[in-house]
Amino acid sequence: MEARILGSAREVGRSAILLKSSGANLLLDFGVLMQREIGFPAHVQPKDLDAILLSHAHLDHSGALPLFYLSDGPKIYTTRLTLELSRLLIEDLLRVSGFYLPFEYLDLLEMTRKTITLNPDDKIKISSFEATFYDAGHIPGSASILLEGGGKRILYTGDVNDEDTQLLRGADYEIGELDLLITESTYATEDHPPRSEVEKSFVEYAKEVIERGGTLFVPAFSVGRAQEIACTLSSHRFPYPTYMDGMALKTNEILFRHPEYLRDYKAFRRAINSVEVVTAWRQRKQIVNTPSVIISPAGMLVGGAAIFYNQQIAQREKNGIAIVAYQVQGTPGRTLLEKGLALINGKPTKVKAEIKRFDFSSHSGRSGLMNLLRKVKGSPKVLMVHGEEASCVSFAKNVREIFGFEAYAPKPNEAFQV
Numbered sequence: 001m002e003a004r005i006l007g008s009a010r011e012v013g014r015s016a017i018l019l020k021s022s023g024a025n026l027l028l029d030f031g032v033l034m035q036r037e038i039g040f041p042a043h044v045q046p047k048d049l050d051a052i053l054l055s056h057a058h059l060d061h062s063g064a065l066p067l068f069y070l071s072d073g074p075k076i077y078t079t080r081l082t083l084e085l086s087r088l089l090i091e092d093l094l095r096v097s098g099f100y101l102p103f104e105y106l107d108l109l110e111m112t113r114k115t116i117t118l119n120p121d122d123k124i125k126i127s128s129f130e131a132t133f134y135d136a137g138h139i140p141g142s143a144s145i146l147l148e149g150g151g152k153r154i155l156y157t158g159d160v161n162d163e164d165t166q167l168l169r170g171a172d173y174e175i176g177e178l179d180l181l182i183t184e185s186t187y188a189t190e191d192h193p194p195r196s197e198v199e200k201s202f203v204e205y206a207k208e209v210i211e212r213g214g215t216l217f218v219p220a221f222s223v224g225r226a227q228e229i230a231c232t233l234s235s236h237r238f239p240y241p242t243y244m245d246g247m248a249l250k251t252n253e254i255l256f257r258h259p260e261y262l263r264d265y266k267a268f269r270r271a272i273n274s275v276e277v278v279t280a281w282r283q284r285k286q287i288v289n290t291p292s293v294i295i296s297p298a299g300m301l302v303g304g305a306a307i308f309y310n311q312q313i314a315q316r317e318k319n320g321i322a323i324v325a326y327q328v329q330g331t332p333g334r335t336l337l338e339k340g341l342a343l344i345n346g347k348p349t350k351v352k353a354e355i356k357r358f359d360f361s362s363h364s365g366r367s368g369l370m371n372l373l374r375k376v377k378g379s380p381k382v383l384m385v386h387g388e389e390a391s392c393v394s395f396a397k398n399v400r401e402i403f404g405f406e407a408y409a410p411k412p413n414e415a416f417q418v
Contacts, residue, residue: 001152003180003383004415007041008033010389012328013060016041017182017385021150023128024050027074028145028156028182032063034302035330038097040064042413046073050127054078055158056142057085057223063093066103069110077126079133080117081141081258085223087112088254092222092247096303119260137161137171138362139224140261144171152418154180159386161361162368163195166231166271167224169263171364177378180418183369185387185409186326188395191365202229202322202358203236209354210240210291214318217353219306219333221299222247225325227255227268228360229295234271243287245278245296246304278305288312299325300333301342307332314342319353324360329388369395373403381416382407 006027007016013033019026027049033039046068054076055061065086068074078086090108094101118124120135120143129149136142138159147154155178162170192198209216220226226248233242244252252272259265275295278284287294288309298304310332313319327334335341337357341348364372373382382405384392392409399407408416 001150001418002415003182003418005383005385005410005412006044007031007412008039009385009410009412009414010387010392012186012326012386012388014039014041014064015061015386016064017156018044019147019154021128023150024126026050026126026129026147027052029055029061029158030064030067031058031060034059034300034328038101040067046071049074052076053126053131053145054082054086055136055145055156056139057082057089058139058159059089059093061158062086063090066090066107066111069107069114070103073111073114076111076115077124077131078115078117079120079141079143081254081261082143083112083115083117084254085141085251088247088250089223134173135169135171137163137168140168140255140258144173152179153177154182154418156182157184157372159184159186159362160364160372162364162371164263165195165228165362166235167228167263167268175372175375175377178376178380179378181376181380181382182385183372183382184363185369185384185392185395186363187361187365188369188384188387188391189366191367192359192361198359199232199236202324202360203233203238205320205322205356206233206238206293207240209318209320210293212318213291214316214320215288215291215313216293216320216322217309217313218293218295218322218324219299219301219310220248220295220297221325222297223251224362225299225360226295226297227252227272229324230275231268231271233293234274235267238293241290241292242275243278243292243294244275245284245294246306247297248295249277284308300327300331301336302331302333310336310342311344314344314349314351314353317352317354321351321353321355323355323357326361326363370402373399380405381418383416384409
């Protein structure tokens with residue numbers, strides 16, 4: 001059996017891994033890289049695949065999948081919620097992207113038609129493999145995938161979070177003996193601060209900004225992070241106006257239909273019902289001058305209403321911008337965080353508003369990833385993916401030293417025998 005890295009191995013984006021065996025060829029995720037130009041994984045012919053297994057809906061894992069349905073593509077297996085959220089995100093990519101995309105809406109519809117859905121902890125037979133989808137705790141519907149077949153056991157973590165959040169239960173599954181572990185490495189070299197401290201600090205900062213007459217802008221991913229921020233404010237009985245805009249509103253409606261995926265559905269509904277919905281430009285122009293919290297995608301400021309909010313709010317010293325999501329290199333969010341610059345009227349401009357980062361991560365930190373490895377039995381090969389180069393390389397070195405496993409930080413298109 002061979003595992004080949006088709007996407008970015010030593011960066012965050014365009015996740016794609018091909019498993020080739022005598023029994024079946026399986027593809028794990030097929031995402032895009034969102035920078036100035038959209039990036040795709042290495043190409044694989046649809047006829048060469050027996051199935052695709054999708055871990056979760058984020059575009060860096062799902063965004064290139066419609067490419068397989070320009071012709072007769074293979075079946076996709078994923079959770080019911082991931083299918084709905086993936087379709088939402090890819091539809092938005094098609095609608096608002098300034099990038100050239102080599103697929104169309106009809107290809108997305110065909111992809112949806114060829115998808116078979118299941119629930120977390122379900123087992124399903126795929127060619128010569130049995131696949132089990134475990135709740136990964138990353139975003140609603142996300143899954144880690146265990147594959148068993150040909151005398152091998154392979155775990156692909158996808159993006160995983162072992163800590164409970166306001167929105168989701170943390171990942172908690174038994175692993176057992178493995179021959180291959182493919183694990184994310186986003187925060188493999190650092191631990192997150194306690195979530196309770198992050199929440200308290202964020203809510204206090206939101207109050208501080210509003211009480212000095214400012215507006216706090218929170219650019220947040222439409223799937224998961226926007227809802228987590230709303231739940232945090234609600235749980236702390238935040239007394240000031242909170243607005244939510246953009247595609248997060250559509251995500252809310254989808255989550256209302258899938259309460260079983262949420263940690264506390266009643267708390268989620270209470271939080272979402274407490275925010276004011278923004279749907280018109282007249283509202284947007286009014287609330288940027290209103291002391292309040294505005295939650296709006298995109299989380300890395302690459303599109304959506306967030307661009308408008310950022311331009312308006314960035315120009316006043318009394319305002320605040322709370323960065324609550326991971327910022328990929330080359331994105332406007334990363335530039336804002338590291339250099340304090342925003343594109344205003346077409347020109348990079350020094351931001352006057354106060355910028356603060358809050359670690360609302362939906363990824364396991366170093367301790368969580370090490371705890372996952374402690375559950376592994378046997379002597380597997382371990383591949384570190386989905387992290388910046390320094391993180392992947394350092395994580396592989398640590399795992400070799402601590403656990404004695406064969407651990408690698410693969411390069412794109414590198415293959416490993418299992």
